[in-house]
Amino acid sequence: MSQLEHLQVFQSMYSSPHTRLHRSAELGDGLAAAEWSNRHDARDYQAPSHHTLSCYLAGGTGTFRRERPHSRGASDKLCVLPAGHQSAWVINGEIQLAHLYISQEQFALAAVHLLDREPRELELREGTFLDDAQQAQRFRQLSQLDWAEPADRLLSSTLAHGLINHALLSQVSRREGLRVTGGLAPSQRRQLREFIQANLSEPLSLAQLAGLCALSEYHFARMFQLSFGLPPHRYVQAQRLRHGQQLLHHSNLPLTEVALNCGFASASHFNNRFRQAFKATPGQYRAALQRR
Template structure:
């Protein structure tokens, strides 16, 4: 996925133009809610902090088409979901609103909260690596008012950190990706009424994923993968896209970027050594691909996360 350019936080007085398609954000903008802060974090991830202080108001969402993670930062003691009367919010409580969900909320009194907006593929593309599942099998669960020992503190840290400037946005991007990994591990569920057809057998999918991870430093061809799966190149390409959610070339490119991010964060290896370990032809090619994907060159990424 090509990274959205790293932008400074938008003025809280107006809705950012790029969020016109984010239904939850648009719904909030049409209420009495005040937008305190907003930022694109790169990778088409967005975050916003809202404040409401109303005697009573109803807000509804109808299949927004994107996922939302909500984290209550203050108040909410008399706010409840219409489908779950008697269950009230409170600071440090979380809600997950998947792209397909429908809900109505009765808001009473002061409330301050953070929203993280992300696409379904942000959530499920981790499924192969982290859960040994196909992306098409899973979605975010619809959950109201829960606490989590890892997700809560990550949200607290994201809300407290600066979102101004490229380096701050890189750090916020990393925290958000870590949050989404914990969401996948704890809040994923089978897609409603989803019948999985076609695709690769689980053992073949696992074999291909492991082979790619072990050979990122090498040039990986479609023929190599087809031979490993005992399929024709044409058939493998079709089945791979179904089971991995993207073509083989895109999957390999994504895994190389993720491996590079990990090495930049956890080692002091020279950039050329990281480029070699991730299968890039030279340092210039590595820097170009990394910048296109992450939104900043490798050196800037490493210094920002130091």
């Protein structure tokens, strides 16, 4: 089933007879993008399970949130719609906009790596009609690419990660009144990250990782998910695939050696996992990089 079918903001737009979906794409890494036009409509978003960044590409001066009728949109205005938020929108006239949809798992990975913080401590602040020239420029570049072409989709994914990182640095704050219990100590998180990164070519068992923290496997798995925002096996796989991307980009190693360096038993196993994650095979990914 397509990732887009599970995105509530996407589905809310798609269900309206007033909207037109110009194009959409799954960019891999828990990311998806869409371009829309809409006119004379009303849209409500009720606690989506994903984050959404949006940019008005044209129009929007007749668009407002129902509870804030005097604040209006415009070209290059940005909106940040966090997972779990609620909003109601009125669209008068015509608007063209781009959406970037971000899974909570991808947000968690970015928070761990960029901020070295537990994702549960952080919240993406809601934002309406923001001015941010850098983010608007990234959206403009994204809208000019052919998402169906492998090399352009690669660049689209790079731009999407730039949008996420910028949002983390500018729109993320610590949750107010949060009392964090459980989880791993910062020193344990850092030790685990460094150990996993240094041993990606080796088999990594839950027992081995739990032993680093002197915890039982069951307790460790629960504490890891609290601190990293995803289970240990999914975190390790994400790091293996990220390492694979770096080797494909910066080395001429044969695909079989890339697979072994990333801890995959075979090139075919690596190929299948990579394609599931990034919507392209390792060979296509490397070829796209070479054409850039």
